Amino acid sequence: MGSADSADSPMSPINLHLSPLDITPSRSPSQGNLTGNSRKVKDAVVDMQNYWDRWDSSNTRAAGVISNIANSKMAAVYKQDGDEDNGECKSNTSMPREMEGMCTELTTHMESLKKVVSKFNAISVMLCNVSELDEHQLSNQVEELGPLFTTWPTRKFAESASELLKMFERELALKMTIVENVAHCCDRDLMMVYSAAWLQQPYIENRGKMIMESMLQEVNLR
DSSP states (O other), rough: OOHHHHHHHHHOOOOOOOOOOOOOOSSOSSSSSSOHHHHHHHHHHHHHHHHHHHHHHHHHHHHHHHHHHHHHHHHHHHOSSSSOOOOOOOTTTSSOTHHHHHHHHHHHHHHHHHHHHHHHHHHHHHHHHHHHHHHHHHTTTTSSOOOOSSSSSSHHHHHHHHHHHHHHHHHHHHHHHHHHTTTOOOOHHHHHHHHHHHHHHHOOOHHHHHHHHHHHHTOOOO
């Protein structure tokens, strides 16, 4: 009977002891003031976004100046009697007097763009140094530590800043070429190319914006 009772009795519950997921938390608090490497990285990301905004502002103003230079130059180069296909620069009209102020203004905007790239370079170097320091500190830890923020290792911030810097350096070189030649250009089609290239910024790829957005998200600013 005892065996029959045992067979008819309900099954005893099985106690499952599930191990918790091995998730290494971020080393930076989600709230409160950051310190050390976390503070440096987050400040660097904020600075890069601010300098990019300055770049866009100066670039837009400079584009307007280039448009004015193009209009002034073409009006001086081509005769008003409809002979617009000649395309020859006249010695007395190749550099209209009113363009002097425009060129000065364009140079001022160009200096602002150079400063942005200089700041990007400084930030890139700083993040590289922080990355090396962080990796050295991690190598001396007995227990594994998580990333500074969400998922990125510190080196990813340095690599992203370096990639953005290269884009802006190439774009700056293009703009310097345009600035050096736009006031002396006598060809309408080439002038249109200069204006379009300045606005389109071919070397600052869409990937650059994605990188910047990813950096902001990683430090919880998006």
